[in-house]
Amino acid sequence: MKALVYEGNQSLAVRDVEEPTVGESDALIQVHSVGICGSDLHAYHGHDERRPPPLVLGHEVSGHRIDHGKSTPVVVNPLVTCGHCFACQRGEENLCPDRQIISMPPRPGAFSELFSIPEKNVIELPTTFDLGQAALAEPIACGWHATRLVERMSGHSVVGQRIVVIGAGAVGLGAALSCRALGMEPLKVVENNSGRRQTAIEAGFDCLEASTLSTAIDHGVDAVIDAVGIRPTRELASQILRPGGTLIHIGLGDADSGIDIRRMTLQELRVSGSYTYTMKDFRETVTAMIDGQLGSLDWFEEAPLDAGLQCFERLAKGQVGVPKILLKPN
Numbered sequence: 001m002k003a004l005v006y007e008g009n010q011s012l013a014v015r016d017v018e019e020p021t022v023g024e025s026d027a028l029i030q031v032h033s034v035g036i037c038g039s040d041l042h043a044y045h046g047h048d049e050r051r052p053p054p055l056v057l058g059h060e061v062s063g064h065r066i067d068h069g070k071s072t073p074v075v076v077n078p079l080v081t082c083g084h085c086f087a088c089q090r091g092e093e094n095l096c097p098d099r100q101i102i103s104m105p106p107r108p109g110a111f112s113e114l115f116s117i118p119e120k121n122v123i124e125l126p127t128t129f130d131l132g133q134a135a136l137a138e139p140i141a142c143g144w145h146a147t148r149l150v151e152r153m154s155g156h157s158v159v160g161q162r163i164v165v166i167g168a169g170a171v172g173l174g175a176a177l178s179c180r181a182l183g184m185e186p187l188k189v190v191e192n193n194s195g196r197r198q199t200a201i202e203a204g205f206d207c208l209e210a211s212t213l214s215t216a217i218d219h220g221v222d223a224v225i226d227a228v229g230i231r232p233t234r235e236l237a238s239q240i241l242r243p244g245g246t247l248i249h250i251g252l253g254d255a256d257s258g259i260d261i262r263r264m265t266l267q268e269l270r271v272s273g274s275y276t277y278t279m280k281d282f283r284e285t286v287t288a289m290i291d292g293q294l295g296s297l298d299w300f301e302e303a304p305l306d307a308g309l310q311c312f313e314r315l316a317k318g319q320v321g322v323p324k325i326l327l328k329p330n
């Protein structure tokens with residue numbers, strides 16, 4: 001079968017690879033759409049030691065489960081967990097010590113015609129639901145989980161909270177849409193890429209550049225969701241939170257500095273990382289998407305698998321305005 005293989009620093013090629021092995025509890029998925037994630041881009045630049053080449057990347061995926069000639073539209077939770085450890089038992093599967101995500105060894109990703117995944121990770125979709133939109137479920141679920149963490153860390157529902165979301169890529173936009181679906185319009189969304197800012201504005205959000213944010217906020221905010229995760233965004237978050245405010249950090253931009261630990265201590269800021277989603281988050285996200293609670297979901301462009309390398313190159317040069325590019329291997 002055809003797959004887009006990451007072969008080393010900034011090198012990707014469509015190759016013929018072996019078809020996946022399908023275990024007894026696995027489903028075989030024929031890929032319809034698979035999103036290019038910031039983490040795929042990170043790997044493409046050779047910056048992710050967890051993703052050594054040669055490797056098939058891609059984990060934001062919708063398609064059809066193929067079973068004895070029957071074809072069912074599905075979306076896939078790409079995070080595979082053990083199901084019996086302490087974290088899994090508590091419904092915090094995302095913290096399973098044995099977690100694996102497709103696109104990271106030993107599990108190949110979904111930039112391919114077919115892949116396999118445990119059946120328990122598969123969510124069936126209504127036949128009327130668009131499979132391009134369905135591939136947005138994974139990044140939106142990251143935003144949904146972060147929004148749920150705002151509630152957990154602060155001890156309050158999002159309703160009534162002044163929330164700033166930093167970043168309007170698919171995860172940040174997903175977080176903003178999740179806040180809205182859970183009853184609270186974000187106060188501001190921050191995005192420096194003009195195309196993405198436009199998408200967020202079209203989705204109805206008050207979206208502006210980082211440099212103009214502090215003048216737009218007169219006193220501290222209750223929560224910040226940082227979907228970028230670099231030093232300047234953490235500095236910004238540290239500055240604008242009110243005493244006792246909540247910072248949820250999802251972005252994997254760079255690894256250290258930016259959080260004012262002294263202010264965090266003196267003002268008792270609540271800081272939590274946010275990694276992927278639980279199966280409950282994923283299901284809630286998919287249900288909200290199907291019910292139309294997450295907006296029009298039209299903020300992606302599509303390309304064939306053969307155009308994968310060009311798409312990565314455009315993303316690397318910052319030439320892509322839409323929050324998501326989906327590749328279509330079949």
Ligand SMILES: [Zn+2]
Pocket residue numbers: 037038039059060138139
């Ligand atoms: Zn992703």
Ligand SMILES: [Zn+2]
Pocket residue numbers: 081082083084085086087088093096097098
């Ligand atoms: Zn586990």
